[in-house]
Amino acid sequence: MVSIMKRTVRLATLPLNKNKYDETRSVIGHYSDAKRVFVAHLRQTSLWRLLDRSKSFRDYAKAQGLYPEGINVHLVDQAAFDAVDTCIRHIESCFVRANVKARVWRRFTDEDERHYAYACLTRYSAIGQIMGGGVPEISTVTTSPETGTKIASYLHRVIRDALDGSWPTVIKSHSMSLDSTLYSVVDNDTAKGKTRRYVKVVSSTRNKRISLPLSGISRVSGNVRVVLDEENKRAFIHVSYDVAALAKATGPAVSLDWGVTEVCTDDSGVHHGDEYGRALRSMTKRRHKTGKARNKLHALSKRDAGSRRTKHISRNNLGTKKQKARLRRAKAQLQTISGAAIKEVVYGEGNRTRANGRAPQHPSQRPKEIITEDLSHLGGKAKSKKISRLCSSWARDENQERIMVHAHVGGSGIKTVNAAYTSQTCPNPTCGHVSFDNRSGDVFHCRNPYWDCNWQGDADHVASMNIKSRIQDHQIDRFTPYTEVRKILDARFLR
Ligand SMILES: [Zn+2]
Numbered sequence: 092m093v094s095i096m097k098r099t100v101r102l103a104t105l106p107l108n109k110n111k112y113d114e115t116r117s118v119i120g121h122y123s124d125a126k127r128v129f130v131a132h133l134r135q136t137s138l139w140r141l142l143d144r145s146k147s148f149r150d151y152a153k154a155q156g157l158y159p160e161g162i163n164v165h166l167v168d169q170a171a172f173d174a175v176d177t178c179i180r181h182i183e184s185c186f187v188r189a190n191v192k193a194r195v196w197r198r199f200t201d202e203d204e205r206h207y208a209y210a211c212l213t214r215y216s217a218i219g220q221i222m223g224g225g226v227p228e229i230s231t232v233t234t235s236p237e238t239g240t241k242i243a244s245y246l247h248r249v250i251r252d253a254l255d256g257s258w259p260t261v262i263k264s265h266s267m268s269l270d271s272t273l274y275s276v277v278d279n280d281t282a283k284g285k286t287r288r289y290v291k292v293v294s295s296t297r298n299k300r301i302s303l304p305l306s307g308i309s310r311v312s313g314n315v316r317v318v319l320d321e322e323n324k325r326a327f328i329h330v331s332y333d334v335a336a337l338a339k340a341t342g343p344a345v346s347l348d349w350g351v352t353e354v355c356t357d358d359s360g361v362h363h364g365d366e367y368g369r370a371l372r373s374m375t376k377r378r379h380k381t382g383k384a385r386n387k388l389h390a391l392s393k394r395d396a397g398s399r400r401t402k403h404i405s406r407n408n409l410g411t412k413k414q415k416a417r418l419r420r421a422k423a424q425l426q427t428i429s430g431a432a433i434k435e436v437v438y439g440e441g442n443r444t445r446a447n448g449r450a451p452q453h454p455s456q457r458p459k460e461i462i463t464e465d466l467s468h469l470g471g472k473a474k475s476k477k478i479s480r481l482c483s484s485w486a487r488d489e490n491q492e493r494i495m496v497h498a499h500v501g502g503s504g505i506k507t508v509n510a511a512y513t514s515q516t517c518p519n520p521t522c523g524h525v526s527f528d529n530r531s532g533d534v535f536h537c538r539n540p541y542w543d544c545n546w547q548g549d550a551d552h553v554a555s556m557n558i559k560s561r562i563q564d565h566q567i568d569r570f571t572p573y574t575e576v577r578k579i580l581d582a583r584f585l586r
Contacts, residue, residue: 099330102330103326104303104325111301116319121159125162128157129175130178130259132152136223142179142219165293169270178259181259185255186253198245203234207229208242226243274300276289276290288307288311290328292317335500336501340457341457345458345460346462346558347555348464350551351371355432366428367428367429373421392404433493437503463491463505513558517539517544530550533550535548
């Protein structure tokens with residue numbers, strides 16, 4: 092986990108005149124030409140040792156004469172760093188999707204072997220070596236040559252499967268990344284006496300900068316990304332800020348069960364963000380309804396291609412502009428609700444709006460640890476039949492990412508646990524009966540057939556309590572398969 096969190100803010104420029112727009116597009120074009128060449132080069136696994144430090148790739152590219160002539164060398168440096176970043180992100184997302192770490196964990200049970208394998212996975216130099224058929228030497232772990240060879244060949248296979256021959260392509264890029272030497276910020280007064288802020292960015296012409304007028308007055312500093320907005324003939328400047336962390340939290344740990352009627356329920360039974368369900372359902376319904384209507388129209392216009400009616404339909408009813416805008420609004424609404432709920436968990440009740448100048452809670456009032464379910468094995472599983480898979484998985488990722496940011500700011504640790512059967516297991520410490528029948532809708536009622544337990548309560552609360560106790564579970568870890576979890580729980584119950 093990175094220690095500094097970045098938060099990105101997107102600032103729009105005013106619509107640009109043709110000249111400025113074309114100039115911006117041209118410089119981004121040169122930038123992405125260079126980046127394309129770099130990314131294509133980095134496909135060779137023998138160069139992956141250069142991914143550990145982006146500066147080493149830059150030096151390599153320069154020495155190999157990969158730098159194009161006539162473009163600001165510093166801008167090309169940025170393209171080189173950007174290329175390294177793109178490749179790393181690609182490799183990492185392949186690893187996550189293929190569950191590489193979990194597979195390694197299951198394959199090797201010996202501590203030293205796991206150590207060695209994980210050490211390899213965190214160094215691109217080692218990954219590159221493995222992909223070239225080598226056995227990397229890791230200074231912090233000693234292994235016998237046979238063990239090294241065994242692990243390296245397993246990793247080779249797993250990594251090859253994970254990447255599956257894929258590699259990022261830079262076909263048409265709309266953006267470029269700039270460090271602070273490649274732009275400057277200037278304020279000017281407008282005719283009406285207001286202040287207008289300009290970001291002057293590097294152009295394709297030597298010593299000439301393109302002055303992009305911002306639509307507001309916002310702080311622009313550090314590394315920025317300039318993104319073209321073709322539709323509105325303007326640009327966005329993405330600025331990222333470091334988020335400073337508060338003092339380490341010392342309050343009692345809290346566990347959360349992500350929900351669909353509310354954002355989450357904690358282990359004391361409090362629901363956070365009650366308005367969530369309605370917003371999520373209406374987003375699903377919207378998608379469903381308009382999707383159906385659009386499919387009908389699509390079918391109609393295919394049957395009757397070329398007619399006046401069809402042309403009318405495709406112009407007025409099959410555009411994506413309004414649809415996209417609606418989706419954007421729905422997402423923004425969900426983000427507002429979940430943001431407030433998560434802040435409530437992290438910073439404490441009544442502290443939803445830190446931005447409004449309210450003092451953060453005392454460290455002892457913020458949870459030292461936040462325990463959530465591990466979502467990486469869930470795939471596309473939806474929690475509710477009424478909410479589409481697409482919406483709920485989007486919302487889940489969104490919430491998980493948000494809690495990471497806030498937990499970092501609030502000085503809380505994040506732990507994830509295996510959540511298999513947490514909503515079907517009786518939380519009564521002397522019971523622990525597991526059954527699908529224990530839960531019906533929002534209500535949990537223990538149906539223990541052997542003795543009278545009859546434990547009753549809110550189903551989400553139960554899930555949250557069970558998530559909390561998983562943290563001390565020595566038999567069930569994040570990688571324990573679903574069926575195995577069931578066996579362990581059943582065995583415990585019968586004992
Ligand atoms: Zn029970």
